[in-house]
Amino acid sequence: MNHDVAQLVDPMQYRQSVSIDGVDKHILVDMLRKMIVIRKAEEKIAQHVETGEIVCPCHLGIGQEAVGVAVGLAMRKTDRAFGAHRSHTHYLALNEDTYSLFAEVLGKYSGCSRGMGGSMHIIDNKNGFRGSVPIVGATIPIATGAGLAAKMDRTGDIAVSYFGDGACEEGVLHESLNMASVMNLPVLYVCENNLFSSHLHIELRQPSNTTARFADSHKIKYCTVDGNDVVGMYKLLKDEISEMRNSSRPFYLEAFTYRWRGHVGHREDIDVGVKRSDDLQSWKLRDPIQRLLNSMIINEIFTQDEFDELSNSIQMKINTDWSTATNAEYPEKDFLLSPVYAS
Amino acid sequence: MTKKITYADGILEGFEYLLENHKDFFVIGQGLWSPWYVGSTMKDLDKKYGKERVIDCPVSELATTGATVGAAICGYRPMIVHPRVDFMLLAVDQIVTQAAKWRYMFGGNSSCPATFRAIINRGGEQGAQHSQSLHSWFAHIPGLRVVMPYSAKDARNLLISSVLSDDPVMFIEDRWLYEKEEEYTEIEIIDLKDVTPQRLQSGSDATVVGISYTSMLCEKVVQKLQTENVFCDMFDIRVLNPLNVNEIVKSVEQTGRLLVVDGDWASCGMASEIITRVVEEMDLSKLKASPIRITLPDAPAPTSKVLEESYYITEFDIYNSIQKLLNS
Numbered sequence: 204m205n206h207d208v209a210q211l212v213d214p215m216q217y218r219q220s221v222s223i224d225g226v227d228k229h230i231l232v233d234m235l236r237k238m239i240v241i242r243k244a245e246e247k248i249a250q251h252v253e254t255g256e257i258v259c260p261c262h263l264g265i266g267q268e269a270v271g272v273a274v275g276l277a278m279r280k281t282d283r284a285f286g287a288h289r290s291h292t293h294y295l296a297l298n299e300d301t302y303s304l305f306a307e308v309l310g311k312y313s314g315c316s317r318g319m320g321g322s323m324h325i326i327d328n329k330n331g332f333r334g335s336v337p338i339v340g341a342t343i344p345i346a347t348g349a350g351l352a353a354k355m356d357r358t359g360d361i362a363v364s365y366f367g368d369g370a371c372e373e374g375v376l377h378e379s380l381n382m383a384s385v386m387n388l389p390v391l392y393v394c395e396n397n398l399f400s401s402h403l404h405i406e407l408r409q410p411s412n413t414t415a416r417f418a419d420s421h422k423i424k425y426c427t428v429d430g431n432d433v434v435g436m437y438k439l440l441k442d443e444i445s446e447m448r449n450s451s452r453p454f455y456l457e458a459f460t461y462r463w464r465g466h467v468g469h470r471e472d473i474d475v476g477v478k479r480s481d482d483l484q485s486w487k488l489r490d491p492i493q494r495l496l497n498s499m500i501i502n503e504i505f506t507q508d509e510f511d512e513l514s515n516s517i518q519m520k521i522n523t524d525w526s527t528a529t530n531a532e533y534p535e536k537d538f539l540l541s542p543v544y545a546s
Numbered sequence: 547m548t549k550k551i552t553y554a555d556g557i558l559e560g561f562e563y564l565l566e567n568h569k570d571f572f573v574i575g576q577g578l579w580s581p582w583y584v585g586s587t588m589k590d591l592d593k594k595y596g597k598e599r600v601i602d603c604p605v606s607e608l609a610t611t612g613a614t615v616g617a618a619i620c621g622y623r624p625m626i627v628h629p630r631v632d633f634m635l636l637a638v639d640q641i642v643t644q645a646a647k648w649r650y651m652f653g654g655n656s657s658c659p660a661t662f663r664a665i666i667n668r669g670g671e672q673g674a675q676h677s678q679s680l681h682s683w684f685a686h687i688p689g690l691r692v693v694m695p696y697s698a699k700d701a702r703n704l705l706i707s708s709v710l711s712d713d714p715v716m717f718i719e720d721r722w723l724y725e726k727e728e729e730y731t732e733i734e735i736i737d738l739k740d741v742t743p744q745r746l747q748s749g750s751d752a753t754v755v756g757i758s759y760t761s762m763l764c765e766k767v768v769q770k771l772q773t774e775n776v777f778c779d780m781f782d783i784r785v786l787n788p789l790n791v792n793e794i795v796k797s798v799e800q801t802g803r804l805l806v807v808d809g810d811w812a813s814c815g816m817a818s819e820i821i822t823r824v825v826e827e828m829d830l831s832k833l834k835a836s837p838i839r840i841t842l843p844d845a846p847a848p849t850s851k852v853l854e855e856s857y858y859i860t861e862f863d864i865y866n867s868i869q870k871l872l873n874s
Contacts, residue, residue: 285616312653316651316652319650319651319653320651320652320653324651326655333619333620334619334652336651341612343609343612344613344640345612345616345640348612350616351616351617352616352620352621352622355572374608378608378610379612381604381609382613541654542649542653544689544739545649545659545713546712
């Protein structure tokens with residue numbers, strides 16, 4: 204099942220439509236809708252980062268929508284996912300509530316973290332998103348502990364740990380994989396390898412451009428995949444997660460993808476001193492949304508008109524949510540101290 | 547004969563109570579299946595309660611602490627045991643930047659009721675990396691409760707309170723107190739947020755404050771001084787963060803004299819924090835002498851026995867400082 208890494212990192216490859224064999228239409232439409240919601244929400248945020256209305260640092264996931272959507276659809280609500288700095292995609296994939304995200308990045312009390320977290324600390328317990336934080340690698344052991352808790356619960360739930368290729372340079376990844384392997388913990392490790400840490404290409408940071416070697420060395424089953432093929436990842440994860448629920452063991456998914464915006468902020472091209480314009484244009488031809496749409500059109504599951512209609516209705520909802528969020532209340536002044544302790 | 551309990555027995559009894567009564571409690575740490583690292587404080591717990599709830603683990607302070615944090619976020623009340631403070635420092639991100647802030651940064655929509663049990667284990671020529679305490683580092687952090695028991699009763703009751711607290715707690719105990727014996731009392735379930743410094747001796751000549759092991763030294767000196775007709779008001783701090791000095795302020799307003807004894811370094815330490823808080827809150831006109839602090843010298847712990855003797859605080863140091871306060 205492992206795809207060839209040389210091809211996965213080559214933006215000239217994987218441009219064709221994705222295979223949708225064996226997946227129901229309603230799931231395909233769900234996938235498409237969720238990816239559009241994420242893209243349009245992120246574009247909305249980018250627009251207001253640029254105007255200065257959003258102040259907190261925002262790390263946008265445009266171009267990487269497929270990973271969170273595939274994982275989110277393969278999860279159930281009692282599973283426990285933990286994210287990192289670039290987690291709007293993971294959050295929206297589990298709940299398309301763009302309002303709570305917009306209110307949060309604006310620091311409003313009706314945001315998902317009551318305005319105390321901003322873009323980098325988002326949470327949605329009800330839908331299985333148990334928190335994201337921006338310290339690189341910090342939630343890898345936390346998700347591992349969530350896997351330990353799930354194992355003790357004996358309910359077949361799993362934990363999900365989202366991180367990037369940069370986090371694989373943190374020692375805690377190795378400690379966590381070792382622990383999950385030796386203790387048989389049901390943790391799905393999802394490395395979104397977008398080839399960049401904030402500013403540095405993986406080839407300047409690691410002796411290999413794939414991180415799956417770490418899973419291999421800890422005897423954890425793994426797969427390297429096209430991270431812009433939402434259907435392929437979903438099918439793989441449905442099977443793997445079902446096995447994880449039955450036999451309590453970890454799995455490592457390395458999804459190769461590319462971010463279309465900079466490390467932080469709204470800009471596409473020049474960011475933290477890096478210029479990637481040539482590569483970026485190539486990677487845009489591996490667009491996860493367009494590739495799924497093409498397949499659905501070719502297979503006569505969806506039409507371009509239906510897509511346009513869906514996109515427009517999502518855009519209208521996003522515009523409404525944004526304007527409601529801008530008018531929402533900030534936290535009261537006494538909220539500065541009251542959440543420090545439970546009581 | 548009255549029933550006795552040692553500090554180490556107290557901790558063991560606290561664990562038995564928690565494992566017996568709280569299904570959401572488990573404990574993880576290096577050496578828990580052969581607990582020589584932790585004296586007799588966890589003896590046979592794995593045999594009695596099972597290796598699934600008393601978990602030995604790989605040599606990975608950071609990941610095991612992070613896993614404790616993760617399990618706490620997901621409905622458990624777990625504890626990680628670090629048999630020495632020094633090694634726990636590999637896990638500081640999870641304690642300070644994750645657990646302590648978890649509730650706050652999600653606006654109260656999540657919580658992390660994890661307990662970090664750390665043991666100060668020094669002396670015996672163990673040298674600079676087997677001897678640190680560093681409690682003031684942790685007491686600096688909003689959101690992290692810091693507990694340091696002195697009595698056997700507190701070692702047991704506050705261990706239970708720490709685990710049952712809905713906030714993350716740093717529970718720091720001292721190996722030098724393990725053999726300390728006192729009269730047995732029944733377990734008391736106390737809400738940690740109601741625990742304040744405890745007055746151990748009463749008097750009006752000077753106020754003396756200790757923390758964990760230094761409370762033992764202070765109490766001995768204060769008792770000796772009573773035979774010389776000097777009566778000190780003596781407090782054991784118990785909870786370092788959030789710090790409550792209300793009773794100490796009232797005491798110093800009566801005695802006019804304050805000595806704080808802390809078994810850690812002086813700079814930015816607990817002794818300076820306590821003195822500052824008291825001086826800020828009291829009526830200064832009632833102060834009869836400059837407050838004094840006794841701390842470790844500003845050096846890492848030495849190895850050689852001879853140097854260790856001058857490094858660690860003695861009853862003699864405390865006796866002399868109280869005399870100095872009384873004479874000024």
